[in-house]
Amino acid sequence: MKPISKSIVMFSGYIALGLVIIGLILCRLKKKKRERVEAPSPCKVASVDDIVDTKPSFTSTDFKTDVSKSDYSINSTESAFVPSSLVVLTSPIISDLKFEDLLSAPAELLGRGKHGTLYRVIFENGMVLAVKRIKGWMISADEFKHRMQRLDQAKHLNVLPALAFYCSIHEKLLVYEYQPNGSLFTLLHGKQPGRKFEWASRLKIAAKIAEALAYMHRELYVDGIPHGNLKSTNILLKNNMEPCISEYGLMAMDPQDPSSSLNDLNSMQQQTKGTSTSGFKADIYGFGVILLELLTGKLVQNDGIDLTSWVHSVVREEWTVEVFDKSIISDGASEERMLNLLQVAIKCVNQAPESRPSISQVVSMINTIKEEDDKSLVYEP
């Protein structure tokens, strides 16, 4: 071959090789770009609701044993920019708990309430926690953190403390110890054949809740933090069946909260909720409804409005004894003391918030009834 044609062949060989290399590089770049577009963002994880919504939902009264992978996801966009992590409060039980641990542990949906969703989260070491995912609370992160710190300082034996919380722009999670004995609601209305819930126990529970609520109101009055959602599902029973108030101060209505809009609340509900100051009176109303539930054994509907108006109508007709739960009457409980407790309940559910008693007045009225009841037990043959 002539030297000229030899160099032409070599030259075209180099060009061809160059083209192949450029082609390969372009292909590789293109593939990488496609991978980047298709691959989920490392922060993007499906939300709890995304996952749960694909399964039948469980309700508090319909416990199932299905366990799913929990995914307390934070929103992809916010997680990339807002550093947020699980804040463990003064709790030795979960001092090492990380947000990732919550994400990876299996969870069971316990219930979807007005204010959020509750999950039972089970850990490998056997620890079981209840995690509440709060919905639609337009509270700033700073305010939320401050509130959590104040709540953590107000400790009472009959108030369930939050163990930890997570707060970012779109997500607020609260971590509690799981209470396997259920709530006052399940004790009163659950189907547990043969289970007796006699007058003395009901009165004791009422007195304990009132004392605990009085303590919290005293401690948190200046901060304007009432319970905000007091009802029998939020009275849990500890291992020793002692009652404890759960979710204190975590659902208070924010004036900007869309769920407090006039459209979806009737006038009575507006009275029972509201700003932080009227919230304390709303707690008294909620407590009054709990007393009515204890006395009548009846289910509460429509935020207690049905039950209170039924009780009022019966009392007006002077058939008062008719309101009491048959099972406590058959226990031989004192009708007089039951009537006294009914009077306390009726004062608490007064439609005018300013006419409701303070919680310390409620405590003293209930304690008087309880002292009389205790005395009668001592002197009875």
Ligand SMILES: Nc1ncnc2c1ncn2[C@@H]1O[C@H](COP(=O)(O)OP(=O)(O)OP(=O)(O)O)[C@@H](O)[C@H]1O
């Ligand atoms: N820490 C807990 N341990 C065990 N059970 C709990 C715990 N906290 C709540 N529960 C129960 O789980 C169920 C669902 O709770 P959730 O708070 O979602 O319901 P709710 O009180 O009706 O709703 P909301 O508070 O949003 O109005 C209720 O029956 C409640 O008694």
